[in-house]
Amino acid sequence: MYDILIIGTGPAGLSAAIYGARANLRVLAVGKDGGALQKAEKIDNYFGVTDSPGGTELWQRGVEQAQALGAEVKTAEITGVEYTGGYTVHTTAGSFEGKTLVFAMGNARKKPDIRDIEKYEGRGVSYCAVCDAFFFRGKNVAVLGNGNYALHEAEFLKNVAASVTVLTNGKPSEGIEDFEVIGDRISHLSGEDSLGAVHFESGSSLELDGLFVAEGFAGASELANKLGVMSSGGFITVDDNGVTNLPGCFAAGDCIGGTLQVASAVSEGAKAALSAIKYVRTKK
Ligand SMILES: Cc1cc2nc3c(=O)[nH]c(=O)nc-3n(C[C@H](O)[C@H](O)[C@H](O)COP(=O)(O)OP(=O)(O)OC[C@H]3O[C@@H](n4cnc5c(N)ncnc54)[C@H](O)[C@@H]3O)c2cc1C
Incomplete structure (x- = not known):
């Protein structure tokens, strides 16, 4: 100590x-x-x-x-x-x-350069798994990031959420083996009152209730x-x-x-x- x-x-x-x-x-x-x-x-x-x-x-x-x-x-x-x-x-x-x-x-501190991200802050987009995981009990969430910090947040969320996907937004994934990883670049977010989906530049999309930002460190x-x-x-x-x-x-x-x-x-x-x-x- x-x-x-x-x-x-x-x-x-x-x-x-x-x-x-x-x-x-x-x-x-x-x-x-x-x-x-x-x-x-x-x-x-x-x-x-x-x-x-x-x-x-x-x-x-x-x-x-x-x-x-x-x-x-x-x-x-x-x-x-x-x-x-x-x-x-x-x-x-x-x-x-x-x-x-x-x-x-x-x-x-830097904010991800993703269209509409501010619109969903506090309405599906979170910067803290420990603080907000409770609100996503049994729901589908993703972590935005590609390194140790993203892995740490994903591990915390997996005990609470129904599913946890890691979105690297075009960056190489570093040591995130235990989670489904999507490497496509994100184009924008969508949803009515709260976050509903992440859309990728490839044209595909992923339905989501929560997105936890853990890019970089x-x-x-x-x-x-x-x-x-x-x-x-x-x-x-x-x-x-x-x-x-x-x-x-x-x-x-x-x-x-x-x-x-x-x-x-x-x-x-x-x-x-x-x-x-x-x-x-x-x-x-
Ligand atoms: C280009 C540039 C030029 C500058 N020129 C001057 C100048 O001429 N004169 C002047 O007085 N000031 C200058 N500054 C400002 C000065 O560098 C800062 O004010 C000063 O370094 C702040 O000290 P700090 O210890 O608070 O933070 P920092 O120097 O930023 O140190 C932060 C520490 O936290 C660590 N850290 C952060 N996150 C994590 C993590 N997740 N895991 C592990 N470690 C982490 C970093 O590795 C680092 O050790 C300049 C800054 C820049 C960027």
Whole structure:
């Protein structure tokens, strides 16, 4: 059991890891890569860093710094999070438990480019199997996606729905063997008051009651929704100290909105870690 479990290893997550490790706590930060920072060609506006490193280089320095101070940093994709008294995070490298959880997953949420999808949001189209599966008991549903996150959502739904089909929308399916997979590109959705069918560019269609969007990777707001963490406009809601509405759950960086810069992510990561440290020490 980790004292502080951090999801995301960008500047916010690594900063939280550095503060947690320096407080002599057991810290794990899990992320799939260097997030938005890795995409920056060079960073010129961060205090004290005068050699204009590329985002990837600055990120690697942060990883090394966190590890040298005693934090564990793991590369894996996060597919689910549960409240289990503490927090359990499910990843492609196994599941991990923490007394506290820090969301530091950046802000990479994207909506699928499918005609009419907004029209059916909340009326058949869902972004969260854990939240909405109950409404589709005994019904026919599909998961939109092609990787680990889609598989995770499909596995959750199969215990509730009559049938679960995975729609990859033209992308190759990655390791989704236990479900019927349709690889055709989607052209549009249809239905009167709620979703009734998905239509493919090939001309065929599939009658459906529900479509669960799980394209790419699970984003911060999707996982926050699953846990019951409050968010607004796609950003996790926190107080001035990075505290969310759930006990022992904190958030920092681009996933809480604000200025969306390395400097703010680092500052918010520190604040969230200080709140987590206080929480762990109070509970001892
Ligand atoms: C092209 C570009 C240029 C930029 N230039 C600058 C600049 O010059 N100066 C500046 O201050 N800021 C710049 N920024 C913004 C800056 O990069 C971000 O504000 C900062 O990286 C946010 O840090 P973060 O830790 O909150 O999120 P991120 O850096 O996005 O890190 C998110 C972390 O979450 C992980 N993650 C997310 N989902 C999952 C999942 N399902 N499974 C596993 N891991 C997951 C990611 O792998 C990553 O580790 C730039 C951004 C971009 C895109």
